[in-house]
Amino acid sequence: LVRLRQRLAGSQGGLGRGLLALLSRDRLDEDTWESIEDTLLTADVGVTPTRELVEHLRTRLRVEGSPEDARSVLREELLNLVGPDMDRRLQVTGADGNPGVVLVVGVNGSGKTTTVGKISRILVAEDRSVVLGAADTFRAAAVEQLATWGERVGVDVVRGPEGTDPASVAFEAVKEGVATGADTVIVDTAGRLQNKAGLMDELGKVKRVIEKQAPVTEVLLVLDATTGQNGLIQARVFSEVVDVTGIVLTKLDGSAKGGIVVQVQRELGVPVKLVGLGEGPDDLAPFDPGAFVDALLG
Numbered sequence: 001l002v003r004l005r006q007r008l009a010g011s012q013g014g015l016g017r018g019l020l021a022l023l024s025r026d027r028l029d030e031d032t033w034e035s036i037e038d039t040l041l042t043a044d045v046g047v048t049p050t051r052e053l054v055e056h057l058r059t060r061l062r063v064e065g066s067p068e069d070a071r072s073v074l075r076e077e078l079l080n081l082v083g084p085d086m087d088r089r090l091q092v093t094g095a096d097g098n099p100g101v102v103l104v105v106g107v108n109g110s111g112k113t114t115t116v117g118k119i120s121r122i123l124v125a126e127d128r129s130v131v132l133g134a135a136d137t138f139r140a141a142a143v144e145q146l147a148t149w150g151e152r153v154g155v156d157v158v159r160g161p162e163g164t165d166p167a168s169v170a171f172e173a174v175k176e177g178v179a180t181g182a183d184t185v186i187v188d189t190a191g192r193l194q195n196k197a198g199l200m201d202e203l204g205k206v207k208r209v210i211e212k213q214a215p216v217t218e219v220l221l222v223l224d225a226t227t228g229q230n231g232l233i234q235a236r237v238f239s240e241v242v243d244v245t246g247i248v249l250t251k252l253d254g255s256a257k258g259g260i261v262v263q264v265q266r267e268l269g270v271p272v273k274l275v276g277l278g279e280g281p282d283d284l285a286p287f288d289p290g291a292f293v294d295a296l297l298g
C-alpha cells in the first residue's frame, strides 16, 4: 500500500485528497459540487460514473451532514465505483492436466511484452513452470525483448524468425507447454490495430490453434492508463475481437489518472486484475480496490 501510494502520489493529481478538501468546505454549495464534478471528470472517471457518484455524495452528505463523515462516505462511494466484489484472480492454472494458457493482447506500446515478463516472474516466484510464446512476430524488437525477459526470469521463450505467422509461434509455445507439463503458457501477441477485420483474423487464428491443444484460461487486455479516451476506444475494439477476461492497466505510475479504472471496467464489464506501476521487474501488482482507494485518498 505504501508503494502504491508513493507511485500514485505524483500522478493522480491528488484525486482523493482534492475531493476531500472540497467536501470539507463549510458549505457544500453548487459551486463546490461543480468543482467536485470537474475533479472527477479530469481524473478520467467518466461522465456517467461521475454523475452517479456526485448524486450519492449529495444525498448522503446532506443527510449525514458533518465534514467528519466526508472521508468515510467518500471512501465507501469510491470503493463502490471501483467494484470491490469483482473476481480478480488470474486464471493461470489449466484443467485435465493441461497448462493454463494466458493470451496477452493490446496495442503496441501499451506494455504487453513488459507485462508478460513481469507475470512470468511472479509465477516463477510461486514455483510454477512457465513457457513464453513470442507471437508478436512483426516487431523483431518485441521478440528480443521477450527473450531478454525469459533469460532474466529463467523461463523458456518459444520464438520464430521475424515475420513468422504469430499463430504458429503460439501453437509451438503451447505444444511445448503441454509436452513439458508446464503449469502456464503465456502468449505475447501483436497489437497492430490496422483494422478490426485484420486483428480479428489474426487473434482469432492464434486462439483457434492454441485451443487445438489446450483451452485458453485467461485473455488479458493490456491498456496504457495514460491514453485516456483513446485507450478506451482501443479496448472496445479488442473486446469485440476476443473474449477479454481481465484487464492490465499499465503506467499508472505515470501521468495516468486513476479514474480510468472505473471507466474501463464499466465499458468492458471485465475486472482490472493487475496494475503496472513502473518499468522494473517487480512493478506489477494485483489490483486491490481497497488499497487503490486508500492510496487515492492519501
Ligand code: GDP
Pocket: 106, 107, 108, 109, 110, 111, 112, 113, 114, 115, 142, 145, 191, 250, 251, 252, 253, 254, 275, 276, 277, 278, 279, 283
Ligand atoms: P508492447 O509494445 O505493448 O509490448 O509494450 P512494451 O512492453 O514494449 O512497453 C512499452 C514501454 O512501456 C516500455 O518502455 C516499457 O518499459 C514501458 N512500460 C510498460 N509497463 C509500464 C508501467 O507500468 N509503467 C511505466 N512507467 N512504464 C511501463
